[in-house]
Amino acid sequence: MTSTRSTRDGAVDQGVPGSIPSKAADRGIPEATVARLPVYLRALVTLTDQGIATCSSENLATAAGVNSAKLRKDLSYLGSYGTRGVGYDVEYLRYQIAREIGVTQDWPVVIVGIGNLGHALANYAGFSSRGFRVVALLDSDPARVGKELAGLQISGSAALEDLVREHDVAIGVIATPAAAAQEVCDRLVASGVTSILNFAPAVLSVPDGVDVRKVDLSIELQILAYHEQRKALAFGSAARLGDTG
Amino acid sequence: MTSTRSTRDGAVDQGVPGSIPSKAADRGIPEATVARLPVYLRALVTLTDQGIATCSSENLATAAGVNSAKLRKDLSYLGSYGTRGVGYDVEYLRYQIAREIGVTQDWPVVIVGIGNLGHALANYAGFSSRGFRVVALLDSDPARVGKELAGLQISGSAALEDLVREHDVAIGVIATPAAAAQEVCDRLVASGVTSILNFAPAVLSVPDGVDVRKVDLSIELQILAYHEQRKALAFGSAARLGDTG
DNA sequence: CCCTGTGAATATTTTCACAGCA
DNA sequence: TGCTGTGAAAATATTCACAGGG
CATH class of the missing domain: 1.10.10.10 (Winged helix-like DNA-binding domain superfamily/Winged helix DNA-binding domain)
Structure with missing residues (x-):
């Protein structure tokens, strides 16, 4: 651990320069x-x-x-x-x-990786209706670049930095394969993105002050599988199956 | 609350009939x-x-x-x-x-709702490689029924009960619009499904003993937005913006 | 009364710090 | 020695239960 301390919410407590730590100003919601x-x-x-x-x-x-x-x-x-x-x-x-x-204002968002999932995300209607606006779609596959999707043209990944800065994007969505995720993440952060929603099955490492949330289908399924297995053991042949211990 | 008590893990403690509550048998993992x-x-x-x-x-x-x-x-x-x-x-x-x-064995899974997202889920490779096998795709739209996707033919929703029973499915994935989710859920549960992964933006109600996990893009984005807003307030014009308190 | 808002009590999760074994 | 496994302490989260205002 470094000397910067993480607060309860995973963000960073940098002892904000001019801020007063009064209870009202720092309404720390759990x-x-x-x-x-x-x-x-x-x-x-x-x-x-x-x-x-x-x-x-x-x-x-x-x-x-x-x-x-x-x-x-x-x-x-x-x-x-x-x-x-x-x-x-x-x-x-x-x-x-x-x-x-903070959704009374509109947050510009970029989606990187327009495969099956990125495609679905780009078309997701709930996006626009809930305070978010997709301002750019990016993909490294030349076959996809230039195609239109959800009213936007897919840009090549070289445009990432310019697009993020141009639209003042704070939130990035990563829907690339796992192998590309960290590099994309680094470039997003370097361009000014400070919140990332990661759909790639990879652990991202980011500097302090950047928030990452992860959505992972197979992890969710595995959690369900664990509970299923317990139910099966409870009702089926009690504590016998596969328990070689 | 009914008289059945939920355990810490959200599953149900039904005082399993023949089970011995020894520490080893009831390895309750948090x-x-x-x-x-x-x-x-x-x-x-x-x-x-x-x-x-x-x-x-x-x-x-x-x-x-x-x-x-x-x-x-x-x-x-x-x-x-x-x-x-x-x-x-x-x-x-x-x-x-x-x-x-419990992923040393294979879990059969059905996906209900083959729109953009269901399409992406059906094609998701990580599924098969991690202990899960998609055995059926279901959709209520006649235009989609019969189409082939990821090596399976999309079935009409009338086939739900038969397919679940035939393949002994314990885990169902719901990727329908919110309005259809509860009905689909009820039918899955009635057919024997006891774990549900819900991608529809709706709160599902299920009987005790059924586990539900929810994945919701816009909720994740809103959580990020909250932290973004805090960062903006902390670094920008301190505690002034929009804080009419 | 009814229903909110909240201290206090519980439960759970995380972190510390070190005993103990290879 | 070095690193695991784990009690004990600290931090978080949930639930209870009731004071208090409309």
Whole structure:
């Protein structure tokens, strides 16, 4: 470990120069809560679509798939946006959460690697509707460069640095094969990207201050397989199968 | 909450009939550890590919992107597979983890919803190489039914129940639009599926004993956006922007 | 009353630090 | 000696349970 200390949320505590460490300015929301805010946001949008204007913590918790104590605790980190005895105004809470997450503004995003998955990501509608705008698609395969996809022309990878700077991109999506991921990551970071969503099955190493989140299909399946195996052992021939220990 | 109690790992504690609750039989591995085992497994495969036969916890931790204390603690739940003063035998440890996860056997999987994403999932190579075999592709769109993809013919959704039973499928992948997800989920569960990987942006409700994992692009992006916003506030015009508090 | 917001109690996860074995 | 395996401590996260405002 170096002398820079990681905070709870995996970001970096660099003792920000002119900042006052007052409780209000440094409203440190727990990472577990941050990860659930988008879920609440989506649930609130669903409620709005159903014409529901007010909801209790119980209603919203059900819609979000959590229990109401957790929901209330999570919301308490943002402030007091409910009314005791009544509940929450759906629109108002939705706006407050969107603002807290930072999706009241639009984030430009680049996608690198337009194979099967990159293709699907580029066409994903939820992107644009939720505060993100795909501004560039990049691929190193000359056969793909120049093709149009989701209203954009696929650029060659040489254009990466220029495109990131031109559009002031802070968030990059990597959907390349594992072997290319680290190099792409390095180039994105060098160009100014400070958040990366990685779909490549590789561990990325990045400097402090850069956030990486990883989405990995086969890891998710393996986690399910573990639980399946336990269920099978529990119900089937008890503790016998394959246990050579 | 009903009277069945959830265990730490989100599965169900049904007081398994004939099982002995001895420490060895009920090797309850913490969920956080279970989620990392596939990462270690992949790192070990990478080390093998590089011709490395032995590694220290430090080596493996670096390859997996965690710290060595965490790695050793995690591995300690599986047993003592290392050698003090030496390290771990890569092949041996790889096999032990694969067995613990349950990927020494092959799991049949169905994918429901063959749009952009389902298409990409069906073609995903990592599937077959990691203990999973796609045995059926299903879609409700007649225009897609009958088309061939990744060596399989797409079936109409009416065939769901038969296919699940025929192949004894325990794991289902949902890649339909949100509106269809719950119905598909219900049908999968009714046919015998007990683990679901959900790519649809919807909260699924399932009976006790069924595990659901969710993968959601826009949630991941929003989590990154939150941290981006914090970084921007920290470095930019300090704590002023949009903070009307 | 009803339902939010929150301290306090529990549970889980991570990290430390070192005993103990090859 | 060097590195694993693990109790104990610290940090996080979840749940309980109830004070308090509308």
